[in-house]
Amino acid sequence: MTPRDILVTNALPYANGPIHLGHLLGYIQADIWVRFLRMQGHTVHYVCADDAHGTGIMLSAEKAGITPEQLIEGVRVEHHRDFKDFLVDFDIYYSTHSEENRELSAYVYQRLQQADAIATRSITQLFDPERELFLSDRFIKGQCPKCKAENQYGDNCEVCASTYAATDLINPRSTISGATPVPKDSVHYFFKLPQFTAMLKDWTRSGTLAPSVANKLAEWLDGGLQEWDISRDAPYFGFEIPDAPGKYFYVWLDAPIGYMASFKKLCSEKGLDFGAYWNEGTTTELWHFIGKDIINFHALFWPAMLTTAGFRKPTSISVNGFLTVNGQKMSKSRGTFIMAATYKEHLNPEYLRYYFASKLGSNPDDLDLNLEDFTLRVNADLVGKLVNIASRCAGFINRSFANKLSPLVAEADLISNFQQHANEIAEHYNNREYGKAMRLIMKLADDANAWIAEKQPWVLAKAQPQSEAVQNICSTGLNLFRLLVIYLKPVLPALAAQVETFLQVAPLRWQDSTTVLRDHTIGVFTPLMTRVDPDKIAAIMEASKSSLGASEEVAVIDSPLVREPIAAEIEFPDFAKVDMRVVKIQHAEHVAGADKLLKLTLDLGLGTDGKPVLRTVFSGIKSAYEPEQLIGQLAVMVANLKARKMKFGMSEGMILAAGDGKEIFLMAPHAGAHPGTRVT
RNA sequence: GGCAAUGUAGCUCAGUCGGUUAGAGCACAGCAUUCAUAAUGCUGGUGUCGGUGGUUCGAAUCCACCCAUUGCUACCA
Numbered sequence: 001m002t003p004r005d006i007l008v009t010n011a012l013p014y015a016n017g018p019i020h021l022g023h024l025l026g027y028i029q030a031d032i033w034v035r036f037l038r039m040q041g042h043t044v045h046y047v048c049a050d051d052a053h054g055t056g057i058m059l060s061a062e063k064a065g066i067t068p069e070q071l072i073e074g075v076r077v078e079h080h081r082d083f084k085d086f087l088v089d090f091d092i093y094y095s096t097h098s099e100e101n102r103e104l105s106a107y108v109y110q111r112l113q114q115a116d117a118i119a120t121r122s123i124t125q126l127f128d129p130e131r132e133l134f135l136s137d138r139f140i141k142g143q144c145p146k147c148k149a150e151n152q153y154g155d156n157c158e159v160c161a162s163t164y165a166a167t168d169l170i171n172p173r174s175t176i177s178g179a180t181p182v183p184k185d186s187v188h189y190f191f192k193l194p195q196f197t198a199m200l201k202d203w204t205r206s207g208t209l210a211p212s213v214a215n216k217l218a219e220w221l222d223g224g225l226q227e228w229d230i231s232r233d234a235p236y237f238g239f240e241i242p243d244a245p246g247k248y249f250y251v252w253l254d255a256p257i258g259y260m261a262s263f264k265k266l267c268s269e270k271g272l273d274f275g276a277y278w279n280e281g282t283t284t285e286l287w288h289f290i291g292k293d294i295i296n297f298h299a300l301f302w303p304a305m306l307t308t309a310g311f312r313k314p315t316s317i318s319v320n321g322f323l324t325v326n327g328q329k330m331s332k333s334r335g336t337f338i339m340a341a342t343y344k345e346h347l348n349p350e351y352l353r354y355y356f357a358s359k360l361g362s363n364p365d366d367l368d369l370n371l372e373d374f375t376l377r378v379n380a381d382l383v384g385k386l387v388n389i390a391s392r393c394a395g396f397i398n399r400s401f402a403n404k405l406s407p408l409v410a411e412a413d414l415i416s417n418f419q420q421h422a423n424e425i426a427e428h429y430n431n432r433e434y435g436k437a438m439r440l441i442m443k444l445a446d447d448a449n450a451w452i453a454e455k456q457p458w459v460l461a462k463a464q465p466q467s468e469a470v471q472n473i474c475s476t477g478l479n480l481f482r483l484l485v486i487y488l489k490p491v492l493p494a495l496a497a498q499v500e501t502f503l504q505v506a507p508l509r510w511q512d513s514t515t516v517l518r519d520h521t522i523g524v525f526t527p528l529m530t531r532v533d534p535d536k537i538a539a540i541m542e543a544s545k546s547s548l549g550a551s552e553e554v555a556v557i558d559s560p561l562v563r564e565p566i567a568a569e570i571e572f573p574d575f576a577k578v579d580m581r582v583v584k585i586q587h588a589e590h591v592a593g594a595d596k597l598l599k600l601t602l603d604l605g606l607g608t609d610g611k612p613v614l615r616t617v618f619s620g621i622k623s624a625y626e627p628e629q630l631i632g633q634l635a636v637m638v639a640n641l642k643a644r645k646m647k648f649g650m651s652e653g654m655i656l657a658a659g660d661g662k663e664i665f666l667m668a669p670h671a672g673a674h675p676g677t678r679v680t
Numbered sequence: 681g682g683c684a685a686u687g688u689a690g691c692u693c694a695g696u697c698g699g700u701u702a703g704a705g706c707a708c709a710g711c712a713u714u715c716a717u718a719a720u721g722c723u724g725g726u727g728u729c730g731g732u733g734g735u736u737c738g739a740a741u742c743c744a745c746c747c748a749u750u751g752c753u754a755c756c757a
């Protein structure tokens with residue numbers, strides 16, 4: 001096996017909130033890979049850092065009344081602790097707000113400039129005049145220009161899904177100050193991405209990416225790349241662009257460079273060769289583990305930047321999907337938005353590592369953490385199957401044979417069969433097909449238990465406790481267990497460490513799967529892992545509800561008035577144009593083929609001819625009312641509204657109702673009002 | 681709206697270069713066992729493989745359309 005030299009990075013979490021279970025999926029995936037390769041004897045450097053720049057951090061710090069530097073250092077320590085708790089074994093956990101990153105970002109930028117890959121031009125953006133800062137789309141809300149839905153973000157409408165520019169919003173307002181944003185021009189710096197289209201098309205199809213990821217990128221590549229805006233105006237927490245006072249690098253410019261910076265710091269600490277991992281033409285490997293939400297940054301912008309700046313491109317990018325809990329998006333109200341720290345308080349992190357591993361493949365599919373399935377699977381596989389093998393064999397060895405394994409094994413074929421699977425399992429790990437590896441390992445655990453059940457050492461021990469056969473069988477069982485633990489060590493490093501102590505062996509490496517313990521003295525067995533207590537799961541969900549539900553409420557005030565602010569002022573004559581009348585609903589019926597409409601016949605009272613004036617109105621109130629309950633009721637209609645042809649007929653007016661789209665309430669006069677009376 | 685991914689037993693997932701009665705683990709039922717953290721073994725039923733139509737001697741697997749879920753739609757973080 002040729003030794004590999006690999007630099008592995010994990011996506012940089014944003015230094016603006018705690019690590020949750022969704023984050024952990026990607027980190028645990030990468031960590032398992034790193035641990036596996038290290039066990040095989042390869043050289044792996046594993047780096048990460050906090051992503052510490054941007055408007056979000058600036059505003060959070062302000063809100064907390066501290067400096068951004070204070071905020072990000074506090075969060076960094078917390079993040080690093082969470083990762084350690086989940087046994088994610090980084091060589092360094094740094095920050096993008098570092099001197100190394102400032103220098104590297106400036107360097108890369110200057111190389112881009114020299115290569116004529118930077119353009120500048122003035123663009124118009126919305127500006128918060130109160131706070132004096134430019135507003136990105138997520139900080140602007142207003143009415144959708146297409147469907148008129150209220151309270152939509154500046155980039156797209158969640159109701160009608162149309163996309164638009166923030167400047168197109170009706171009645172836009174800053175979510176930071178509430179002020180009405182004004183358009184303002186400013187010079188921005190752009191990375192000329194389109195000139196790399198051909199290179200990227202080749203690179204994305206060169207085997208560095210999973211096919212489904214390459215397909216995703218093809219959407220952008222075929223649709224035509226745009227120049228990428230890499231500057232932000234002050235005030236902005238980040239690095240100022242060299243020779244451009246008041247202009248800062250956009251956080252996503254310096255975030256991936258943070259991988260380099262973090263590694264550079266590690267190099268200076270450990271005397272490693274930075275260039276051996278980053279220079280063009282190097283033979284070492286560079287792997288990025290990321291979530292599928294940031295594919296474009298890593299597989300489009302980043303390789304283009306690296307190439308232009310004279311660095312190597314990534315060997316591969318491994319993409320993971322999102323985590324769902326109980327089949328749904330993580331939700332604060334359901335208690336499934338679980339923080340790493342909350343989980344850690346109640347449950348063993350290795351349970352989660354195993355569960356993720358058992359369901360992870362190399363593809364970027366979403367992964368569901370079904371808490372009931374989690375409990376059953378962990379208990380059955382780890383406690384019932386795996387640990388049980390040691391538990392049922394160790395007693396005999398401890399009690400009757402002075403902790404000594406026999407010089408012989410009872411079933412050499414079985415052991416050798418276990419050993420022969422090492423390569424296949426290794427292949428699965430290497431390909432990040434952990435689910436396949438776990439299935440295979442658990443199949444072997446089943447075989448081990450079945451074999452012990454067949455040999456019945458307890459029956460032999462009853463007749464003759466000191467029987468050599470008993471020692472051989474149990475020694476074989478413990479050897480099988482040892483092999484399984486070697487195979488599981490990348491996933492369960494803490495369990496493996498306990499087993500190393502129990503078996504009194506040096507830290508297990510992959511190569512150790514070729515050997516067998518004979519004539520070897522072990523320690524006394526103590527329970528290695530306990531079952532998942534369902535009460536703990538309930539406690540986690542309860543804690544997740546209370547800790548997060550509350551803080552969330554404070555941040556966002558939700559009321560009809562907030563969702564839909566009062567419209568622009570009008571004069572009385574404008575109001576007087578609307579002629580509203582009391583009506584009696586003479587008849588109401590369902591409309592065949594209509595999802596939302598009811599057909600109403602409204603009685604306006606007697607007309608000049610002495611006959612009742614009747615109007616037909618189609619009203620979208622089907623979801624809230626049954627026709628029968630409406631008949632005979634009083635209501636209010638707009639009587640002078642121009643008739644409108646609808647799919648199901650003419651609608652001659654509108655009936656007044658209050659509603660937010662979900663609930664609907666008809667307006668009704670108090671009892672005694674007469675049909676035809678004007679409402680003013 | 682466009683694009684993409686996903687949709688296989690109660691649950692979580694394998695499985696498709698088209699080919700015998702569609703698989704695993706868990707759950708469930710019965711039996712056995714009691715060395716082991718009530719752990720283990722054996723046996724057993726379970727599915728219109730999202731829907732409709734097509735190609736084919738033959739389709740979970742290929743094609744078309746549709747439905748559902750999720751995501752993306754880069755000058756958001």
